[in-house]
């Protein structure tokens with residue numbers, strides 16, 4: 001792993017622009033290196049943060065971006081629970097990611113077939129990789145320590161062969177989802193968690209400072225060769241005792 005950085009911000013207002021800079025800097029690096037930028041998106045509060053920050057960037061060119069979903073709910077795209085549907089309205093409609101570059105699930109399929117279909121789409125997009133190597137994955141973490149749709153004590157945490165798995169008993173509704181597995185998550189060149197709010201403080205302490213018993217799903221994100229960032233706000237960081245970073249204005253990740 002290229003090292004873990006825990007960066008604390010007073011609030012989302014200060015975190016958002018730095019997240020945006022991280023995305024664009026990794027995009028620039030990826031496009032210069034291999035002609036495209038592959039980005040994995042999670043749902044939750046990330047949608048509004050990215051939808052607020054990215055479209056305001058001057059000269060943002062997303063024409064060489066390929067975007068996948070770290071997890072997705074098995075609902076129609078016009079359902080308010082659809083992560084794609086939320087990104088379409090808040091981000092994709094405002095930037096120039098080509099439609100061909102947005103790897104959506106087929107939500108009309110039964111959940112197992114949906115996972116198999118999404119696996120095929122990712123394999124087509126990453127033909128040279130055993131597990132797709134994304135340039136950047138943006139992850140959230142639930143107050144239970146879940147990330148993607150990988151939930152505590154769930155058998156999916158032990159999945160080592162599948163690229164995308166299906167889940168029908170998600171403790172966080174809606175129950176049916178597809179999710180990237182840890183082999184994909186941990187293959188990424190860069191992974192950035194964004195976690196804000198006091199409700200995350202207890203679990204963030206256990207994830208970042210270790211706990212007795214099995215590691216939370218978010219704690220199992222340890223990129224094999226990639227960078228790992230935790231971008232958090234003061235309320236979420238309020239229980240941490242480890243050394244953290246606080247960036248000066250204009251600092252870059």
Ligand SMILES: O=C(O)[C@H](O)[C@@H](O)[C@H](O)[C@H](O)COP(=O)(O)O
Pocket residue numbers: 042043044045046071072073083139140141142143146147148149172194195196
């Ligand atoms: O579709 C989902 O449910 C998300 O992918 C999920 O994993 C999310 O990232 C966490 O629940 C954190 O959500 P918040 O950032 O909104 O707390």
